[in-house]
Amino acid sequence: MKINKTLLPTTLDLAIRVNAIEHARNGEIDDLGCGNVIKIIFRDTTRLLSGMAVNVLALFIVLVANTAHAQSSITLPADCSTVVDAESGQIEEIKIVCKPAEWNGILVVYAHGFVPPGEGIQIPDDTIVVAQLLLPELLANGFGFAATSYRKNGYAVEQAEKDINALVNNYPGNPNRVLLVGGSEGALIITALIEKYRNRYDGGLALCGPLAGTDYAVQYFGDFRVIFDYLFPTHPGDGLPVFFTDVDNPVESIFGVIPPNKGNQFWEANWKSGIDYKGRIKETILDDLNNNNGERTKQLFNVVRVSMPDPGDPEDPDIVAEAVSDILSYNIREFNDLGETAGGDPYGNKRRWYWGSDNDWILNFRVERVSPDRSARAYVREYYTPMGKPSVPLVAIHTLRDEIVPFRNEVIYALKTLFNGSADKLRSIPVDRFGHCEFEPQEALGAFGLLLSQVGIPLPNEFEVNRALLPVAR
DSSP, X not given: OOOOGGGSOOHHHHHHHHHHHHHHHTSOSOOOOOOOBOOOOOTTHHHHTSSOHHHHHHHHHTTOBSOOOSOOOOOOOTTEEEEEEEETTEEEEEEEEEOOTTOOSEEEEEEOOOOOTTSOSOOOHHHHHIIIIIHHHHHHTTOEEEEEOOSOOSSOHHHXXXXXXXXXXXXXXOOSEEXXXXXXXXXXXXXXXXXXXXXXOOEEEEESOOTTOHHHHHHHHHHHHHHXXXXXXXXXXXXXXXXXXXXXXXXXXXXXEEOTTOHXXXXXXXXXXXXXXXXXXXXXHHHHHHHSTTHHHHHHHHHHTOOOXXXXXXXXXXXXXXXXXXXXXXXXXXXXXXXXXXXXXOOOOTTOOOOSSSOHHHHHHHSOOOOOOHHHHHHHHHTTOOOSOOSSOEEEEEEEEOSSSOTHHHHHHHHHHHHTTOGGGEEEEEEEEESTTOXXXXXXXXXXXXXXXXXXXXXXXXXXXXXXXXXXGO
16 A cells, blocks of 8 residues: 555654644753663554564664663574674674575665673674564565674764675675664664765664764763753862863762862773762752752753653653763763764863853853864764765654754754755654653554655555554644
């Protein structure tokens, strides 16, 4: 059955719908930004897996996760192989390559999200779940599949581009269609590939991606950290915790005494040593929420433009505390690796005026000010700030109140495509929900079906895209 073209949102339609939804809610378009796993809700899984190949592919999509921990064992179907590249006993890259006997010529390439630096090269948990649960169904319906660990953890956009290109170039056979799917950092990676290599890829699905670019994400996480440090010192008025800048004297924070010139290293080393920073952060936020009516937390979210969860949620304080700790954990775990990769600190706020606190003049006078390293700033813009010039269909789905990667990333990218004359290539689907990549299976199903339609791949007769599967069309 063909997709009703009236259900496909244009860029301007997207902006209108987002504006209406958000202004009806609280007058804000953006949302928060933190957390690292696309949670999978397997409700109605049996119904969704009733022999429909596209349904299986869509469920594969919602398994995109942004974390990877201890490697699990993988049992691959006979049509798949695991390739391990190693040198001097050290694993450099792990690849999964699957080609069914009756291949339909379509290759689906999976780009995983952020893996914490120092975890070791591995196939992330989300890819393991795909391999164990869904590959038999994918292969039975003729789709090829390939994934890579990348040769680098942490901030891996540059390396991932090279590794995915090599993965496709070395795939056995000559695919007539190559579709890219990625979540969070993986969504940024596939967008870079689609924009840079215009004749190699045929379409992409970006789930909850930082499509405004790495530089924008750096500013978001950095601003959150310095505003947090301003609002939550050990003793208000007694000096602020230091994270970015070099200082000559030790600084006291709610996490202990930070040695001079060692802010970044102090946080990362103690995080790895097992000190429960997340627990301390949550205690601090919960104390403010329960005993101070959340005054400081509200200012933090307001200044950095982070959306709150649903006000009526009985678990609201715990969700807010978890969101703050997740954002800060991203900052702690990722910034050192990003600095090493980029050759310096790309964050800077010397000329930024913050507003939305109880006293913006005092905030801007006392907040920590940092100058960016220009070469590092240039690096993160190259790897990668999307240009808004997709030459093939790109479907982007994003929760409106994403706390890790705010939805405004989608709006910025949509405006870029509009100005560049590429808006017809982008189809954006906002999902009115709190959380990072909190998608229902049917929402991912609609997004993938939309991609297939845009690329021109026939859909099974049983498959129907309707308003229930396209949240933007409601």
